[in-house]
Amino acid sequence: MRLEECGECTGSGVKAGTSPKTCGTCGGQGQVVATVRTPLGNFQQVTACNACGGSGQTFTPCSACGGDGRVRRSKRISLRVPAGVDSGSRLRVRGEGNAGRKGGPPGDLYVFVGVKDDPDLKRFESINVSSTVTIPYTKAILGTTQKVRTVDGTVDLKIPAGVQPGATLLMAKRGVPKLGQPNVRGDQYVTVKVTIPKSVSGKEKELVEELEGLSN
Numbered sequence: 001m002r003l004e005e006c007g008e009c010t011g012s013g014v015k016a017g018t019s020p021k022t023c024g025t026c027g028g029q030g031q032v033v034a035t036v037r038t039p040l041g042n043f044q045q046v047t048a049c050n051a052c053g054g055s056g057q058t059f060t061p062c063s064a065c066g067g068d069g070r071v072r073r074s075k076r077i078s079l080r081v082p083a084g085v086d087s088g089s090r091l092r093v094r095g096e097g098n099a100g101r102k103g104g105p106p107g108d109l110y111v112f113v114g115v116k117d118d119p120d121l122k123r124f125e126s127i128n129v130s131s132t133v134t135i136p137y138t139k140a141i142l143g144t145t146q147k148v149r150t151v152d153g154t155v156d157l158k159i160p161a162g163v164q165p166g167a168t169l170l171m172a173k174r175g176v177p178k179l180g181q182p183n184v185r186g187d188q189y190v191t192v193k194v195t196i197p198k199s200v201s202g203k204e205k206e207l208v209e210e211l212e213g214l215s216n
């Protein structure tokens with residue numbers, strides 16, 4: 001909700017079909033002079049005119065806005081969110097704030113950004129991203145190429161043969177663009193989880209036993 005220019009009086013606050021009149025109390029001066037008697041003598045005291053609030057004019061207030069020239073209304077606008085914003089980032093939209101008083105220029109709208117968490121991609125150090133990839137022990141031994149989610153979409157990650165459980169692989173420049181410097185980007189750090197079967201049987205067990213024999 002914001003204050004917008006009143007359509008009835010086009011922001012003047014004056015009832016349509018009437019026009020402001022010179023204030024009868026101050027004669028349009030906006031101030032009144034009173035003579036104050038004190039034991040030290042008479043003084044001239046100048047004060048703002050109560051009848052017109054110091055403007056020098058009186059008018060019939062517009063009934064739609066009560067004389068303010070603005071009415072409360074909501075409006076939907078589309079907002080371009082720059083790459084790299086984070087929770088708490090403040091975006092300024094020029095001229096979309098409250099209308100100015102008496103047809104004055106409008107203020108600005110400030111929008112505070114909240115960023116939702118992603119189930120896989122965790123942001124850290126504001127521009128870097130971490131995630132996890134899970135591969136079976138056979139692929140850890142032999143090496144593999146795995147599809148990994150990034151902020152750019154799914155990307156192939158080459159996992160070298162002999163990768164250790166818990167190893168972290170770096171995907172350079174797959175992180176978050178720096179706010180205001182979109183050509184500066186963070187990296188994505190992918191931690192490798194290796195699954196080992198809880199039990200093996202049949203052919204797989206025979207092969208593992210054969211491997212065990214080889215490594216001794």
Ligand SMILES: [Zn+2]
Binds near residue numbers: 025027028
């Ligand atoms: Zn007056």
Ligand SMILES: [Zn+2]
Binds near residue numbers: 007009
């Ligand atoms: Zn009005």
